[in-house]
Structure formats: C-alpha cells, structure tokens
Amino acid sequence: MDKESFVISKFSNKFIGDDGAVLGKWVLSKDLFLENSHFKMGWLSFYEIGKKAMSVNLSDAIVMNAKPKFALIGLMLPKNITFKEIDELKNGILDISKQYGVKIIGGDTVKSDILGISVSIISYAKKPIFRKKLKNGELLAFTGNLGESLKGLKTLQRCAKNYKILGKNSRFRNITLRDKFFYNSSKFINSAMDISDGLACDLPKFAKNKNIKFIKKLKKYEFLSGEEYEVLFSFSKKNKFRIINEAKKARIKLTIFGETIDGKYKKRARNWHF
C-alpha cells in the first residue's frame, strides 16, 4: 500500500473518497500545491504558480458538478521571496478566482522552507456528481488530449530549468478547465473525477470494484501523464450522442475509450508526482 492510500484508509468515513466532501448543498475540497512536489522553482512563473494552485482546486469542484464560490488560501512563503513575486503569485490566484466568481474569504501566511499553496474551496452543488455512482455497462470517456503535461514536464526535466522553454499554452503551465462542457452535460453524466495523477493511477480509483473493457487502444503517454486536469467520466450508452454533441458545442476533443464490466481493474503504474 502506498502512503496516500494508507492515509485515506486511516481517515475513512462516508465523506471521504471523492474530489470533494458534500455537506448539504455545499461541496468542500482541498488540494496542496507544493514546490518540489508539483513543480520546481523556475518551472512556472509566480503568476502561473498562483493560477495553477487555484485551477487544480477549481477542477475538483467542477467534476463534482459544483459551482465554486469561496476559497481559503494558505500561503507558504520562502524567506527570499520578494514583494514583487508575492504580488505576481497573488495576481495568479485572484485573476482565476475572479474569472470563476470565487471570493477569497480567509487563510494563513507562514514563512516556510518551500513555496506552497494550500487551497480549500467551498462550492455550491444542486446535484453533485459522485465517483461511486459508476455502474456496469457504462461508457468511459475523457476530455482533451492526454500527454501534453508529461511532455512539458520531461522537457523541463531534461533541457532547462526555465518555464519559458515551454509555450504559453503548454498544459504544464496553463490548465484549461472543462467547466462549460461539464455543467452543460451534467444531466447525462453519471460519475466523474479529474485526471490529476495520470489515467494509470486514476482509473483504478475511478473504476474501484469494476473492470474496464477498452474499446479504444490508448497510448502509453495517455496513461502516464498526470496533472492534466482533464475530466474522466461515465455515462449510459443511450446518452452517447448527446455527450458527443455537447463536446462538439464546447469545441473540445472527446475520447470514448472503454466500458465498465464485471471484475476489478488493476493499477498499472506508480503515482506520477515526481
């Protein structure tokens, strides 16, 4: 058992095991975004660090069909960070918050050995979508192109310590969230999660006590690329063309790759975070 699964098993209760915890009409989620775990210094601008820390949290809310409303921010700031860098970090956090109508209502600031952002998001959901609602005989799909985040990471690891080597639209630097497609399709979606550790790690969490029959062969890099924040979701076969239609309307790529069947899907790779 890896340490993350160990921790989850230790805190196990009915609230835990999804992207967010549901309390009445509210969904609460929390994600850490840390130097040397999610990025190395120089791999993202300070603006991008702030934006990405918020985005990975907004992603949790979206895949639960919840509208993010409020956030608490915990900032871990290294001693040598400048006021200008703090300002850029703050702009990254606030710009994406404004875009999604999220109000920062509190938090904490601590001097730290590493740069890090802990975000808690409070979202409103009339009808939350849960991972555990996945049934047999459903179709499985993901949005967008998987693999770009890993490609960006490898370039940074191999060639450079500077984010400028990647284009501005690199998925490693800038996540595109799929909120419009997801909210519009939500009535046809049965269960969902975001792809944060790579399909190889996330599929077993999603499928849990089901197996997957692949109806499309996926590439290795599609399995291994983490921090994609594309949406992995399921729907009944009868809604297939409605889902395809919503993806077309939102102009996003959709890959229907599998079907849930009896059995148990096995994890095929280690966690992605380096």
Added chain:
Amino acid sequence: MDKESFVISKFSNKFIGDDGAVLGKWVLSKDLFLENSHFKMGWLSFYEIGKKAMSVNLSDAIVMNAKPKFALIGLMLPKNITFKEIDELKNGILDISKQYGVKIIGGDTVKSDILGISVSIISYAKKPIFRKKLKNGELLAFTGNLGESLKGLKTLQRCAKNYKILGKNSRFRNITLRDKFFYNSSKFINSAMDISDGLACDLPKFAKNKNIKFIKKLKKYEFLSGEEYEVLFSFSKKNKFRIINEAKKARIKLTIFGETIDGKYKKRARNWHF
C-alpha cells in the same frame, strides 16, 4: 511592512481580518502547521504534531464563539516518514477531533520536503464574536499564564533536539484550549482573538485603531511568547465580576491588564515564529 501584512492587504475584503470567515451561520478558518516554521523535527512527537496542528485551528473557532464541526486535512509527508509515524500523526489528529466532535471530511496527501499539516475547519456559530467589535473603554484580559511556550521553545533551542526534555504538560507540547470558559462567558465577551504570535504582535492586530492603557504591568516574556493559544478578549466594565466569576468556575487564571482608549497602539516586537 512585513510579508504577512503585505499578503493580507493584497487579499483585503470584508471577510478577511479575523480568526475565521463568517458565511451565514458557518465560520471557516485555516491554519498551516509546518516543520521548520512551527517546530523542528524532534521537538514534538508525531502524535503531538497531529494534535497541535488541529488544536491551533480549533483555537480559531473557539475565539469566534463557534463550535467546530468538520475539518479538511492537507498532509505534507516527507519521503522517509514511516507508516508507524503516519499512524501516530493520524492518532493525534483524530483524538483531539473526537474530543471536540469534529469530523474529518476530506483533504489531500502529498509527498513533500517538509512535514506539514494544513487544516481547514468548518464551525457553527449562532452568534460569532469578531475582533472588530472592540470599542473604547473596554477592559482587556487574557487567560492562563503567558510565557510557558517560549520557555519550552528556548529549552529545545538551547539544550536538546528532543521533546522529552520538556514535561508532558509543557505548553509547547500540549496546548490547553479555553473552550468551556469562552463559550460560557461568550455573552459577556465583546471581541476576542487567540494569542498565536505573542502579545507584542497580537495586541496591535487586536487593538487596531485604539490605544491601550495598561492597568497591570506585564513581564517581557508575557509579551514575547507566541503559540500560547490563550484567549485575548475584551468586555465592558459592568461585566467585570461576571467574567471573573466564569474564570473561577472554569478554574483558569485570568489577567485583566488594560483598557482601550483613544489613539493607536504600536507594535513593539517582530513576529515570533523563528
């Protein structure tokens, strides 16, 4: 301006500036508890790290007159942490959570260079108490004995890298929260905060645009000792004997040391976290 104040000024809105943010009947608060910022490895047992991380957060809820109900936990775990140590950390978190009726509803676990815990608490408050309600002509008091946490810290810094040199009841290792006294006295309390950075730093935050006339001379160590998590609060003179009576009933020491007057109280020392 220090970096913490800079961050607070940048995110300024009506929710920010108290121990927690109030949304309807709910109070949301967040505190980070980090290795090399709040403790060094060996200064607390893993059980105590878990317990203290939760306690400093419960303290925020208590001084807002809110009953903590739910928590989200972000765990930053160093590579070399053992399963036994994770288990002790978890026991520290869960024991104090159970004691206060708090349910852990979610969180995140990330491999990290440092050990750290980010806690967000959701509390219920019928009638929250705010810092900003402080008026002129009120009495200022704090609970307990200030200075013990600093004494513990100095012993650890000077003599040893091991928490066992401090007694089990050392305030550095074990915080005593003042929930019973506070909830029972809340109808007489006008404004409150917890003492986390030491009176020298916390009094200017509390007094804000008021000055303080000291009616009792305090010792230097009472000003400088941080992480006490004693309660700093204000009340009208007419309630003085009711407050003293509640402190007696709860068997806690009470120091009435000042009165708010016109003017501006100035910060006299640097932030305490080392």
